[in-house]
Amino acid sequence: MRDVYILGVGTTKFGELWDLSLRELASEAGLKAIMDAGIYAEDVDALYGANTSGGQFVDQEQIAALIADYSGITELNIPSIRIEAGSASGGAALMQAYLAVKSGQYSTVVVGGVEKMTDVPSEVATEIIGGSLDAEWETFFGATECSIAAMIARRHEFEGKAKRENYAMLPVISHKHASMNDTSHFKNVIKIEDVINASPVAEPLTVFDNAPISDGASALVISADLKKINNASHPIKIKSSSAANDFLSLHDRKSVDSFRAVKKSSDSALSLAGLDIGKIDALEIHDSYSIAALIQLEEILGKDAVKMTEGNDFYFNSSKPLNVSGGLKAHGNPLGTSGLYQAVEATVQLRGKAGQRQVKDPRNFLIHNMGGLGTTSVSTVIGVD
Amino acid sequence: MRDVYILGVGTTKFGELWDLSLRELASEAGLKAIMDAGIYAEDVDALYGANTSGGQFVDQEQIAALIADYSGITELNIPSIRIEAGSASGGAALMQAYLAVKSGQYSTVVVGGVEKMTDVPSEVATEIIGGSLDAEWETFFGATECSIAAMIARRHEFEGKAKRENYAMLPVISHKHASMNDTSHFKNVIKIEDVINASPVAEPLTVFDNAPISDGASALVISADLKKINNASHPIKIKSSSAANDFLSLHDRKSVDSFRAVKKSSDSALSLAGLDIGKIDALEIHDSYSIAALIQLEEILGKDAVKMTEGNDFYFNSSKPLNVSGGLKAHGNPLGTSGLYQAVEATVQLRGKAGQRQVKDPRNFLIHNMGGLGTTSVSTVIGVD
Structure with a gap:
């Protein structure tokens, strides 16, 4: 099987971008x-677009076709396909693009994610985000994603597996890293007491346990074309990408x-890459909710993860840098985009170009993107040879 | 590259299925x-789901995860990804599943499409279907998909490329074939005058020029696993699958x-399959609108296509059988499902199991699925060795 490399990355700023439309965001990231x-537009064989709920946020489906239009590549009639897997859409699109290149049908592909969430009031956005839950058994009865996350947090504490401070620490780390990233939605540094004492959303979770509603787009060019790989200034390898799913409804799970799906996809991605977790120098995980981030860490790193939140292990200059981009929590969470921004960050870090927040000499990143609360899980290993 | 076969197919009836939910439809097709x-559920490595607008029709995203849930395969944590490309979602999902198997990462994959359109009033459905147009430049100004199709028809007649009767003939053929198919939405046989004189929707197009709003689900099991292929009672080969796109807005096109995208994707699929159009024994095309079907035929078969509508060439027992399933027009058009039902029909025909409407000894089918009006185009060649 042939090797697939990331040749280029681009991203917009994340945030409440009132003056930019979905199509402007998408084309900015794609062209960058x-x-x-x-490369040139005519070098692109296909476009994979990631988007979670464009039909509901901005009345637009066929979003990949729209991105191709506004990026000026439709003239060439290249195929444009949208991938949706809830908030794991970005990771899933990267994986499909990677498999399409590996299959031999395409050599060079653009994979881009975009979400424009702030054109609707935030309570409507919350309802749309609930589309990733089970419509008939959860949302119909009033559940929001945050309320489900809160139930998970309560249970986790009840089982004695973690304390409030363990998961309250994770937004603190993300905000610290986001403060050093130009494209972040939030740049304020926060303390653990800020998280715990902020306005409650669904107790015990407060506003600081929740990733924000953001606009933003990110894109990557990936290729297996040896000539283009050799021409690129700093190609980075996709070593593997693997997905797994769990039951949509919490009540169906053991x-x-x-x-479970997080453990399965991350183990599978590591195994396909021929690496064990010790060889992973840094992690980008899906911190849509602090408690969800903690449980992901337990599945990926094992039980030590809870203890590690009590020290400094997860900062960018420590032993296991975590969400050095600022994470979904502080860099922002434009749903379908987030998984692709994780890959942009990994690429920039592996090139050694992350400035103030640069991880020291990383060789391998594991990025984990999630749809719903553990429903869809996509793990990708990106590294240098 | 390894060969990929269709091992099994399943479909629900298409129609206004008030008593069945999206999840029931999806699991019926998947399990069949x-x-x-x-095979058994534990033989499945991944699930690809096709759906156009579940977020808007039934408030549900992450639809692939839902299908996996209700088909009883989530227990195994297999990955479930949804593909969306407007009404080409089914064809696009089949293509992605095919590429994922070809890439070597998965051996056996279920690809299933489902759309539940009749839970909303038909004027809301029309608006949701408009999501496949350009939201800012077309739908915002009141365009519906049918009104755009009507403009195309007017232009085509003005250019002298076809007469009203040429495209009015295509629904007649589809209804004839649908009358012999148990799972059809409509089984009534119609005449060319019925099409022309029916209630106008957007002149010159009448209700009989439009495919209906339908509920329905279809699924296929595809595999490159030699043992499973040998065990299957009647495997059929996917010889190629290729996509292309055109501008979303009609006003951007030359x-x-x-x-243009239809010509590009069908030429590419034929070339990848190593066949020319003369070797294609039957066609399933995307007859969402009669005029759209005629233009597809011109792109795929060349200019003779218009003349062929004046004879009997397109009936199941003639020289170039067309939409022997009954097409989207009469078998039904549950958006994201339609492209997969085309593949189900091709498989049943190639197995020689299509009963009354059986094409005589077919060896190769070309199926063409389209998003919007020529925006996304996916062509797949299915045949026997």
Whole structure:
């Protein structure tokens, strides 16, 4: 099987971008990625678009076609396909693009994610986000994603597996890293007491346990074309990408406070990459909710993860850098985009170009993107040879 | 590259299925396909789901995860990804599943499409279908998909490329074939005058020029696993699958009454399959609107296509059988499902099991699924060795 490399990356700023439309965001990220890859539009064989709920946020489906239009590549009639897997859409699109290149049908592909969430009032956005839950058994009865996360948190504490401070620490780390990233939605540094004492959303979770509603787009150019790989200024390898799913409804799962699919997809991605977790220098995980981030860490790193939140292990200059981008929590969470921004961050870090927040000499990143609360899980290993 | 076969197919009836929910439809089709393939749920490595607008029709995203849930395969944590490309979602999902198996990462995959359109009033459905147009430049100004199709028809007649009767003939053919298919939405036989004189929707198009709003689900099991292929009662080969796109907005295109992407994807699929159009024994095309079907035929078969509508060439027992399933027009058009039902029909025909409407000894089917009006085009060649 042939090797697949990331040749270029591009991203917009994340945030409440009132003056930019979905199509403007998408094309900004796409064109930046194409320029960064040092290729031309006519070198692109296909476009994979990630988007969670464009039909509901901005009345637009066929979003991949729209992105191609506004990026000026439709003239060439290249295929444009949208991938949706709730908030794991970005990771899932990267995986499909990677498999399409590996299959031999395409050589060079643009994979871009975009979400424009702030054109609707935030209570409507919360309802749309609830589309990733089970419509008939959860949302119909009033559940929101945050309320489900809160139930998971309560259970996890009741089982004695973690204390409030363990998961309250994770937004603190993300905000610290986001403060050093130009494209972040939030740049304020916060303390653990800020998280615990902020306005409650669904107790015990407060506003600081929740990732924000953001606009934003990110894109990557990936390729297996040896000539283009050699021409690129700093290609980075996709070593593997693997997905797994769990039951949509919490009540169907054997355990409500573990994420089986996360363990399965991360183990599978590591195994396909021929690496064990010790060889992973840094992690980007899906911190849509602090408690969800903690449980992901337990599934990926094992039980030590809870203890590690009590020290400094997860900062960018420590032993296991975590969410050095600022994470979904503080860099922002434009749903379908988030998984692709994780890959942009990994690429920038592996190139050694992350400035103030640069991890020291990383060789391998594991990025984990999630749909719903552990329903869809996509793990990708990105590294240098 | 390894060969990929269709091992099993399953479909629900299409129509206004008030008593069945999205999840029931999806699991009925999925389980039928698994049983037909002679495999067990634990043999499935991944699930690809096709759906156009579940977020808007039934407030549900992460639809692939839902299908996996209700088909009883989530227990195994297999990955479930949804593909969306407007009404080409089914064809696009089949293509992604095919590429994922070809890439070597998965051996056996279920690809299933489902759409539940009749839970909303038909004027809301029309608006949701409009999501496949350009939201800012077309739908915002009141365009519906049928009104855009009507403009294409007017132009085509004005250019002298076809007469009203040429495209009015295509629904007649589809209804004839649908009358011989148990799972059809409509089984009534119609005449060319019925089409022309029916209630107008957007002149010159009448209700009989439009495919209906339907509920329905279809699924296939595809595999590259030699043992499973040998065990299957009647495996059929996917010889190629290729996609192309055109501008979303009609006003951006060089010609408003041709579909460049259709020519590109069908030429590419034939070339990848190593066949020319003469070797294609039957066609299933996307007859969402009669005029759209005629233009597809012109792109795929060349200019003779218009003349062929004046004879009997397109009936199941003639020289170039067309939409022997009954097409989207009469078998039904549950958006994201339609492209997969085309593949189900091709498989049943190639197995020689299509009963009354059986094409005589077919060896190769070309199926063409389309998003919007020529925006996304996916062509797949299915055949026997």
